[in-house]
Amino acid sequence: MTEQLDDLAALLRDGEPQRLQQALTEISVGDTVDFLERLGVRDRAVAFRLLPKGVAVEVFDMLDQSLQLEIIEGLKDADVAHFFDSLDPDDRVRLMDEMPASVARQMLRHLDPRERSLTGIVLGYSSGTIGREMSPEFVAIPEQWNAQQALDKIRRAGENAETIYTLPVVDRQRLLKGVVSLRGLLGAEDETPIADLMTEADSVIVDHEAEDAARLCADRKHLAMPVTDKEHRVVGIFTVDDALDILERAESEDAARQGGSEPLHRPYLSTPVLRIMRSRVVWLLVLAVGATLTVQVLDVFESTLESLVVLSLFVPLLIGTGGNTGNQAATTVTRALALGDVGPRDVMRVLWREVRVGATLGATLGTGGFLVAGLVYGWDIGSVIGLTLLAICTMAASAGGLMPLLGKKLGADPAVFANPFISTFVDATGLIVYFLIARAVLGL
Amino acid sequence: MTEQLDDLAALLRDGEPQRLQQALTEISVGDTVDFLERLGVRDRAVAFRLLPKGVAVEVFDMLDQSLQLEIIEGLKDADVAHFFDSLDPDDRVRLMDEMPASVARQMLRHLDPRERSLTGIVLGYSSGTIGREMSPEFVAIPEQWNAQQALDKIRRAGENAETIYTLPVVDRQRLLKGVVSLRGLLGAEDETPIADLMTEADSVIVDHEAEDAARLCADRKHLAMPVTDKEHRVVGIFTVDDALDILERAESEDAARQGGSEPLHRPYLSTPVLRIMRSRVVWLLVLAVGATLTVQVLDVFESTLESLVVLSLFVPLLIGTGGNTGNQAATTVTRALALGDVGPRDVMRVLWREVRVGATLGATLGTGGFLVAGLVYGWDIGSVIGLTLLAICTMAASAGGLMPLLGKKLGADPAVFANPFISTFVDATGLIVYFLIARAVLGL
Numbered sequence: 032m033t034e035q036l037d038d039l040a041a042l043l044r045d046g047e048p049q050r051l052q053q054a055l056t057e058i059s060v061g062d063t064v065d066f067l068e069r070l071g072v073r074d075r076a077v078a079f080r081l082l083p084k085g086v087a088v089e090v091f092d093m094l095d096q097s098l099q100l101e102i103i104e105g106l107k108d109a110d111v112a113h114f115f116d117s118l119d120p121d122d123r124v125r126l127m128d129e130m131p132a133s134v135a136r137q138m139l140r141h142l143d144p145r146e147r148s149l150t151g152i153v154l155g156y157s158s159g160t161i162g163r164e165m166s167p168e169f170v171a172i173p174e175q176w177n178a179q180q181a182l183d184k185i186r187r188a189g190e191n192a193e194t195i196y197t198l199p200v201v202d203r204q205r206l207l208k209g210v211v212s213l214r215g216l217l218g219a220e221d222e223t224p225i226a227d228l229m230t231e232a233d234s235v236i237v238d239h240e241a242e243d244a245a246r247l248c249a250d251r252k253h254l255a256m257p258v259t260d261k262e263h264r265v266v267g268i269f270t271v272d273d274a275l276d277i278l279e280r281a282e283s284e285d286a287a288r289q290g291g292s293e294p295l296h297r298p299y300l301s302t303p304v305l306r307i308m309r310s311r312v313v314w315l316l317v318l319a320v321g322a323t324l325t326v327q328v329l330d331v332f333e334s335t336l337e338s339l340v341v342l343s344l345f346v347p348l349l350i351g352t353g354g355n356t357g358n359q360a361a362t363t364v365t366r367a368l369a370l371g372d373v374g375p376r377d378v379m380r381v382l383w384r385e386v387r388v389g390a391t392l393g394a395t396l397g398t399g400g401f402l403v404a405g406l407v408y409g410w411d412i413g414s415v416i417g418l419t420l421l422a423i424c425t426m427a428a429s430a431g432g433l434m435p436l437l438g439k440k441l442g443a444d445p446a447v448f449a450n451p452f453i454s455t456f457v458d459a460t461g462l463i464v465y466f467l468i469a470r471a472v473l474g475l
Numbered sequence: 476m477t478e479q480l481d482d483l484a485a486l487l488r489d490g491e492p493q494r495l496q497q498a499l500t501e502i503s504v505g506d507t508v509d510f511l512e513r514l515g516v517r518d519r520a521v522a523f524r525l526l527p528k529g530v531a532v533e534v535f536d537m538l539d540q541s542l543q544l545e546i547i548e549g550l551k552d553a554d555v556a557h558f559f560d561s562l563d564p565d566d567r568v569r570l571m572d573e574m575p576a577s578v579a580r581q582m583l584r585h586l587d588p589r590e591r592s593l594t595g596i597v598l599g600y601s602s603g604t605i606g607r608e609m610s611p612e613f614v615a616i617p618e619q620w621n622a623q624q625a626l627d628k629i630r631r632a633g634e635n636a637e638t639i640y641t642l643p644v645v646d647r648q649r650l651l652k653g654v655v656s657l658r659g660l661l662g663a664e665d666e667t668p669i670a671d672l673m674t675e676a677d678s679v680i681v682d683h684e685a686e687d688a689a690r691l692c693a694d695r696k697h698l699a700m701p702v703t704d705k706e707h708r709v710v711g712i713f714t715v716d717d718a719l720d721i722l723e724r725a726e727s728e729d730a731a732r733q734g735g736s737e738p739l740h741r742p743y744l745s746t747p748v749l750r751i752m753r754s755r756v757v758w759l760l761v762l763a764v765g766a767t768l769t770v771q772v773l774d775v776f777e778s779t780l781e782s783l784v785v786l787s788l789f790v791p792l793l794i795g796t797g798g799n800t801g802n803q804a805a806t807t808v809t810r811a812l813a814l815g816d817v818g819p820r821d822v823m824r825v826l827w828r829e830v831r832v833g834a835t836l837g838a839t840l841g842t843g844g845f846l847v848a849g850l851v852y853g854w855d856i857g858s859v860i861g862l863t864l865l866a867i868c869t870m871a872a873s874a875g876g877l878m879p880l881l882g883k884k885l886g887a888d889p890a891v892f893a894n895p896f897i898s899t900f901v902d903a904t905g906l907i908v909y910f911l912i913a914r915a916v917l918g919l
Contacts, residue, residue: 061677061695068816189661196657196658217657254640286809289733299807300824304832311803315799315840316843319792325792326792329791340780343787343790344770351762351769352763356759359758362730362731362734362736363739366727371509372512376481384748388751392756451798
């Protein structure tokens, strides 16, 4: 498939817009999106304008938000209003968050009154909450109705709703009583009361964190979840495709941070090189400054090093192994946090597990290190290496397991505390441990 | 919430099964699953037996597969058959994959004939393909029908189907012609022909890789996708909640491998310490053996080190920075691969980007290193550090960007080539570069 998309890109480069226009009518909307996401900014603007209007709206809707913004910047006002109007309220708000405030206000003014008021509802919740991601367009079913009445309402009012497959059931005060599925309604006799068809609802409060809500929706396999205010009144609905979006963003963020860079928030090939560089340079500088600690530690022990240069041979191996061990623990715990398998309250349980895992790993590697280094460089050196591996692995696993939990407790992204941060921390402390053990064992 | 679940666990420890049984009736199925996933093996078996039979089936269905297996091992044959029967064919097959073959066969024999034949269909496809994850229970709509006929069929035959919200439309040869949504059917007049309601279908071939299919389903926001054979005949359907499962497993795997360990395939707190240790020790040993390369490199340059011990002070900083840079590139490219933003064919585009990013980062850090090291240790040393940083960053970013693509081309998991692997690779090559530059600049 990518091969075919590259052929299309070649048509663009060769200045054959007519043939490209023809070719674009022959591939699906999804493939068109993939095609656009692989182009540079200018090529994408050209290609986008070649799409028939109906297709363009669908494609625009599925594009990455950073790319939507670029396309909007390149269009005339009247066209922009058209695309803007076609978005769902929650997607529209997410796009507006990225625009200069003056542009966003102007966009809002062009919307038709109904869409404007829906957008206003979503805009009222703070960024990062599920309120910002939900849809205020839903069909609620009164609990005293029967299946037939509910189906009639869905046929009548369902057109604009975000979903009609999962429907919140409410009482006269609009308080959430449960959910009913369209499948259940269709399978029931006309006269069956809704109360008999409805099931208990997992719901989220509107100012709840969006990522947690998305994880809940995915974990419990819901197609949609009602969103309520604090009094349990239904204010919106949140669907599994919103959840997928949120989780994909969160996971890209975690992956980037674990690798020690900021997330790009856009497809790799469509990101300018300078922007990729900027996403990395700050972390790299911070870590390099942290790493100067290792220079200072070694400086302190320079006399030890001078009297026994062989000690310096093992420095990369020891700190590398420490970094790897810490990294393994941090990654495991970060993922468990993201999946909700552990929480900040589990600090002691996690610490106790990682101390044991680290010590076992350290004993295994330490024995190996003792034997190999001992055979080659003498048993004195072997003992130093073996003991250091035992100490470093235990320390690194414990620190690696704790840091993400600590980060979460401090309200920071736990993934930030994974790999590169741990490596830098373990490098410095590991060297101190190494030289202290060396001095003690070798009597330097 | 976790606080409340810990209170329940306390009831178990205090030997109050009656109070726990009572408390369990008051929490939702989802919360019960969370509760069980935080317990040890024996406690979980006890708690599970306290659940009312109807709830137990629902809970069993939502449990992590590794935990399902443990529970089944602790039950009597008659009970096992009951739980086994309640699973969907695809979930059943996934569980059977983990059982000893003899047990799996016995289970299969206990199933009722219809379920057994459905399970047989799924079992016929190889592990890792979408055929293994799809459901063979779907409702297909003939293209020559109208909306009313389709709705009648759904009401009649929909009960056992995996989903009724997205329905494959087929011709008389059962070839896939498109999909129609239940929403579209409900919103249409009775007489509207299906051909007018149906839309183009994104479908997957049955022996396609499951992860790619899941990513496609999530990217294109489909609630379900038809699965066809090579002749384009519909053989099954694949829903978004299957996709969510597959992606969660794939992402846990990527996260673990990026951290240099094997995925646990089960919730962290419910995993025995020895098993966590085993998931890490192999990688750690492999990397440690790789790291002995650094000892050998340093051994070769020992005379250089002896004549100028100050060079050894910068070893952790230089290789750490190299590791971080390589790691950033590898993580970005691995994620882009997972999201389908780049493919193995993009090797040259990725390489060219990473060379530029690496060189820019190297120039920035190199200038800083030159100034700081120059001021403290003299301009000779400053030049060595600055030049080495420039070289290492360029090299590390290029290698980090290439390795995941190479891995993919070789059919390995690209995430394996991320962080720890790159760090070890960069450690050894970085040291060589460092000492060569030092010898050249300092005339040693």
